[in-house]
Each structure stands twice: as C-alpha cells, then as structure tokens.
C-alpha cells in the first residue's frame with residue numbers, strides 16, 4: 001500500500017488539523033484520567049455532556065459527526081481513506097467524536113434494512129445526538145453462541161410481546177433506544193428463528209439494572225423484559241431474518257486506527273513517566289522494564305500496520321474478513337500487555353487509582369489495567385477470533 005497521502009488526501013488532512021487547531025479546547029484534549037481507550041462511562045460530567053452536544057453540532061456542519069454515513073442521511077459521505085485520516089488525526093489530538101451503537105450499528109443497519117418511515121424516524125436523531133442507542137444482544141446463556149438466545153417475541157395483534165433477559169448491555173442506563181434480538185420462531189433452526197427489533201427503552205416492562213465493574217464504574221447493565229409490547233412497525237427487516245441483519249458486515253471504515261494511535265500515545269506517556277518519575281530514579285535504567293516497554297513500542301507499531309492493511313483492502317473494495325479478527329485479537333491483547341507493562345512501571349503506586357493522590361500518571365495506569373481485562377471479551381472473545389482465523393484464514397476444519 002502507499003503510505004503517503006495523495007495531494008487531495010494531504011489537503012484533507014490539513015483541513016482536519018486546521019479545524020482541530022481552531023476548535024478543540026486544550027482542556028478537552030488534555031482531559032485527565034483518560035487514555036482515550038474507553039469512553040468516560042458513568043464519569044462524564046454534565047459540563048462535558050453539554051460541550052459534547054455543541055461539538056457534535058459543529059462536526060455535523062462538516063459531515064464529520066458521521067463521516068461514513070451517506071450525505072443523504074446526514075453523514076459526510078467520506079471516502080474510506082478520508083474516514084481513516086479523520087480518525088487518525090482526531091485520535092492523535094485526543095479529540096472526542098460522537099459514536100457508539102447508534103452511529104456504528106443501529107444507524108447503518110436501519111439504512112440498509114429499514115423502511116422509509118424507520119429511516120426518517122431514527123437516522124436524524126442519531127446524527128444530532130438526540131437518541132443514544134444500546135445493543136440488547138447478549139444473554140446470560142448466549143454470548144459467543146449468540147444464536148442460542150432465548151428472549152421470546154410473540155406476535156399479538158399489532159404488537160410483539162417480548163419476554164426475556166439481556167446482559168452486559170453497555171450504556172442501557174442512558175439509552176433512548178435499543179437494537180434487540182429476540183426469538184420469534186422457537187421451532188426453526190436457531191439462526192433462522194430470530195428477529196431484529198428497534199426498542200424504545202421507555203416502554204413499560206423494560207427494567208435496567210446496573211452492573212458495576214471493578215473500576216467502580218457503571219458502564220453496563222442487565223436488562224429485564226417483561227411483557228414488553230413492541231409495535232410491529234418496530235420490526236427491522238423481515239421476521240425471522242434478524243440473525244442475518246445482526247451479522248451484516250457494513251462497508252464502513254473500521255480499521256481500528258484510533259485505538260492504535262491511543263496505544264502509541266500510551267507508550268509515549270509511559271516512557272515519559274519512566275524518564276521523569278521522582279523517587280524512583282532507577283526506573284528508566286531498569287533493564288527488564290526498558291526491554292518490556294521497548295517490546296510494547298514495537299507491538300504498537302505492528303498494530304498500526306495491521307490497521308493500514310485493513311484500510312488498503314477497503315480502498316480496493318475488498319471486505320476484510322480474517323483480517324478484522326487479526327486486528328481485533330492483536331489490539332485487545334496488546335491492551336492487556338500494555339496495561340500490564342504500565343503496572344510494572346508503576347510498582348506499588350499502581351495500587352492507587354484516584355487522581356489527586358500520588359498515584360502514578362494521575363491513577364490512569366491501574367484504571368487502564370482494570371479496564372483492559374474486558375478488551376479480549378467484548379465484541380467477540382479472543383478464542384472466537386482465533387477460531388475464525390484458523391477456519392476462514394487458514395482453512396482448518398472446525399474443532
């Protein structure tokens with residue numbers, strides 16, 4: 001692949017940089033307590049949320065709030081490479097972007113399978129930030145084997161009546177809408193009896209219960225559905241075809257470059273910490289730690305090459321398959337290794353995670369460490385990614 005920008009791409013990159021120079025407040029870019037690898041979860045302040053609304057409106061003026069979406073739906077209609085450049089530049093400046101389930105999953109799936117009424121009702125509200133979405137897929141007995149899900153939806157007049165339980169639903173406590181998978185035909189083979197619904201989270205019978213993680217942060221939830229009446233007009237696509245909607249690979253830029261940039265920034269932050277840590281002067285001279293951090297620096301560079309490979313395939317109109325699994329696996333496992341290296345550098349201070357104490361790097365190291373444990377699980381576990389690489393990538397038979 002050609003790593004250098006063309007003249008047109010270079011001009012686009014310059015315009016993104018100029019925008020960020022002019023518009024991004026320094027205090028946002030330098031937000032303490034974040035390494036940009038995860039959203040602020042329950043920790044986002046009211047001020048930040050209000051600022052984020054204004055920021056979203058500003059980005060939308062350029063089509064950069066949803067750069068991958070077609071212009072007709074309020075997006076930017078950017079090329080794959082332009083999307084990549086935008087992600088890369090925003091990540092280097094630690095500039096927040098609207099996103100999440102609405103932009104990444106619900107919106108694109110509605111665009112492809114929705115009726116005109118569904119598109120008109122939901123897409124503009126995702127773009128404006130008015131509607132936040134969550135994803136109601138996983139259940140206590142159905143995660144990796146999602147097709148085994150047991151939540152039932154039974155047609156009753158103009159409605160479906162839904163009963164069941166979902167789990168690990170990120171952001172359900174702040175969501176207006178959810179994409180919901182429920183079984184509509186229990187007699188069909190498991191992949192063929194599932195339907196895809198658009199659920200208003202305020203519907204009677206929907207109960208959201210918090211699951212607080214070991215960071216003491218409320219990011220995901222259990223969601224109970226008891227006799228929830230979902231209008232039939234909220235079915236997306238055809239009944240019993242929901243599995244195929246849920247697994248649709250949407251042709252949008254998903255190189256993972258933002259995470260790769262964040263990893264490179266963390267390597268730099270850790271190196272700066274090792275060089276300047278007071279009272280622990282030997283840190284930067286400790287040969288084991290030097291070697292370990294150097295390994296992470298190499299791996300962060302390798303990760304960026306994996307991202308470039310995906311983007312080059314997308315530019316040629318190819319759909320990454322095993323390459324996406326390689327990228328997800330490599331990135332999430334690097335998350336864990338990098339966080340572990342951070343803990344080795346922090347030493348005993350790594351037990352302090354509150355900003356304001358003498359916790360290393362304002363407590364970011366232990367928070368990153370605790371959060372990194374989720375990376376190899378969410379979005380498809382490492383074992384599942386390895387299975388995909390073995391079967392689709394290497395042509396090995398299923399275990």
Ligand SMILES: Cc1cc2nc3c(=O)[nH]c(=O)nc-3n(C[C@H](O)[C@H](O)[C@H](O)COP(=O)(O)OP(=O)(O)OC[C@H]3O[C@@H](n4cnc5c(N)ncnc54)[C@H](O)[C@@H]3O)c2cc1C
Nearest residue numbers: 135136137138142143144168169170374377378379381383
């Ligand atoms: C931070 C985070 C956020 C999440 N947010 C959401 C969300 O918003 N909405 C949502 O619906 N879900 C969400 N999830 C759930 C996530 O999709 C599931 O946790 C994931 O799919 C794994 O399912 P499980 O937890 O049931 O584990 P299981 O599938 O029970 O797996 C348990 C272990 O068995 C291994 N395993 C399972 N099957 C195989 C196999 N065939 N071969 C080899 N090993 C196997 C797994 O790799 C894992 O180590 C989130 C999870 C996390 C960690």
